[in-house]
Amino acid sequence: MAPLNAPDTHRTVVSVDPFVPADQQKGLHNRWHPDIPPFATVAPGEVFKVECVDWTGAQIGNNDNSDDIKNVDLTKIHNLSGPIAVTGAEPGDCLVVDILDVQPFDQMRWGYTGIFELENGGGLFAREFNSRACKAIWDFEGIYASSRHIPGVRFAGISHPGLIGTAPSPELLATWNKREGELIAAHAESVPPVAFPPEPKGAYIGAKDSLGGDVLEKIAKEGARTVPGREHGGNCDIKNLSKGSRCYFPVFVEGANLSVGDLHFSQGDGELSFCGAIEMAGIITFKTSIIKGGIEKFALKQPIFLPSPIDPLYSAKLVFEGISVDLHGDGKQYNMDATVAYKQAALNAIAYLMKIGYTREQAYLLLSAAPVESHVGAVVDSPNACVTLALPLGIFEHDILPKPEGLEKKDFGQCAIRSDGVL
Structure with missing residues (x-):
């Protein structure tokens, strides 16, 4: 039997520095595309760790003004760790992902919530409030969060990944870009925009090995932005996908190519303000398995999941x-x-x-x-x-x-x- 104080030996497949800009690090990407190669490969049943930067890639600081929120470059978001290939996963399968733990970095036990500018990001009440940039910094003490910018409250967090999903096939990517392009065309003057089309500016693929310029150009030109959730998962911001959750993702490419990011210390249902959770950098621990033919077996048009059994006891x-x-x-x-x-x-x-x-x-x-x-x-x-x-x-x-x-x-x-x- 291992001693109680035995060190954690689970492999870290993506390592990052939360204070270094995302586009200076390997193992990160901010577009969805089937040609992004896996950064790491894991075996079914293996427990592994993934380190994640915050969704903006270190653009937001622990300070007392919101100029960084006002000036954030949204072409560079969200910064995802991966892709991570799972040996044996094939198109048509179901990738089962167990979320075993979600923690902030020891050296960065703080996060932030932001209100974005009407013309740069928006949010649920962007037009009603004519939104201008504001933010709150939250300090973490164990499972609790409190803020010098919103006094009088303290609550337990339900830490979770805001964004997690598998890579799209070429056909699925084309479907996304077509339907979202049609929506944008129908609402061309909308402020904030109704959707975000592919945008080469700000696109980043921090692959383990250098990719040819033609491949990078193709990914930047065609790659889907990470703002919304889609058939593969993506940015769904479901607060109950915390430690203990089990997720069932459709597989569209060989290896599934799982990516994760946009970690949250806490969030309310709805994530009103676009940057509406307590955004953080941190470490997530996974275990995966494969159900062959799972898309057909479960009529899997989108992911399904079992919520975390852990929930703060706020009954009143x-x-x-x-x-x-x-x-x-x-x-x-x-x-x-x-x-x-x-x-x-x-x-x-x-x-x-x-x-x-x-x-x-x-x-x-x-x-x-x-x-x-x-x-x-x-x-x-x-x-x-x-x-x-x-x-x-x-x-x-x-x-x-x-x-x-x-x-x-x-x-x-x-x-x-x-x-x-x-x-």
Whole structure:
């Protein structure tokens, strides 16, 4: 029997420095393309570790202004570790991925949540708020997060990868680019944009061995951006994909070519502000296996997963309801629109938190980062879909419940804003 203090001997297949720009490191890439070669290969059943930079690749600092959020280069995101080939995986199979652990780096026990500029990234309320860059830095103490920029709250994180998926086949990549290109063409003047097309500027493939210039040019020209989730997984930002989760991914290329990144210390359902989780760099531990012919066996159009058995015990919640009527705007009635209903629930919560003393920006960031839960109540009662957003009471250091005399308003300062003071 190994001693209790035996060192961890699991192999690290991708190693990174969280303080070095991503485009100066190997084993990272920020586009999806079948021609990106695997950086490492693992065997089914092997336990292995993957180190990840934060999604921007070290563009955001631990400081007290949001100029770095304002000026972030979004052509360089998301920075993924991999690809990692799994021996024996073939197109048509199902790749089973067990998430065994997710941890921040010991030398970087902090993360951030950001509100992006309307013209550079946006977010759920980019147009409603005419968003200007703001952020909150969160310090980690064990499983807990707290922020000097949002005082009065402390909560346990549900650390998880915001982005994880397998590589697309050439046919699937072409499908993505065609349908998203058509959407962009139909909404060419949208601010923020409705989708992000392939963009050679900022494309980075940190392969183990140098690739020919023609291959790199092809990947940069055709590679799908990593912003949305798609059939292969991708940027789905599901907070319950934490330690103990098991994921079932469709395989489209030989080896599956798994990639992972955009690690989060914590996140609320919905990740409202685009940079809406507590973004962090860190280390994720995996084990994989293969189910032959799994796509056909499970009708696997998109990944399925078993959620983590670990969840913070915040049983008492204040629940805000939203319906598909723009009650915070022009009063327009929408037909069974769950997105509108979610936005109204979130706006109701933000308005309530402002009565307690948080600024709109602090409330926006808090709902993005804290373990809030959102559920679809009903999508059958025409014309109003109903969506709820539940705010855990236990994350607050003060009582926030409604009282006959009203709510006590405190001064919580402000989150980190631009150095020019613009909000």
